[in-house]
Amino acid sequence: RLYYSIIDIAANNGLGKVIQKSIPFLTDTLDYGKLTANRHGNGQDWWIIANEANSNRFYKILLNENGLGIYNNQAIGNTIPLSLGQAVFSPDGKIFASVGGVDDIQGNFLSVYNFDRCTGELSNPQQLNWYDEITGSAIGMAIAPNSQFIYVPSSRYLYQYDLLSGNLEVSRQIVAIYDGFQ
Secondary structure, three states: OOEEEEOOOOOOOOOOEEEEEEEEEEOOOEEEEEEEEEOOOOOEEEEEEEEEEEEEEEEEEEEEEEEEOOOOOEEEEEEEEEOEEEEEOOOOOOOOEEEEEOOOOOEEEEEEEOOOOOOOOEEEEEEEEEOOOOOOOOOOEEEEOOEEEEEEEOEEEEEEEOOOOOHHHOOEEEEOOOOOOO
């Protein structure tokens, strides 16, 4: 579920005050930890993307001067299994990525999409699934400031993928290996 709160930012001498909290907005089951926002192409509004659990459907929420509204939803690519993870936009706003680790049997999942900041449309899905023995699950990631590389860790390796390569799987490189130091 997705909730929101209303805050008066001018109250308490600019410190703010919660006016209403935990207002239900979306009552579907959403994937864990994969809620993220990106500035709209108009420079004022914001896109908020949330993945429905065990699905390939994304809710696209538009935040503007009128408040929150579900713009639409879109089914694209393969089903993303329910998992702990993270979703991010690239610094230039053109890439939406989601990573999650399910377990030692199902492994890790990375999904990358092109994103249109004006229409909110996702396109060109690239989805990878991998399993590293003795490494555990990937639940975080980072995209380089130049928006070209995405970094995804396991408990043993740090992987780099080239977002401009056209083929994520082929572009994967191990850029660091955990040496066991504690």
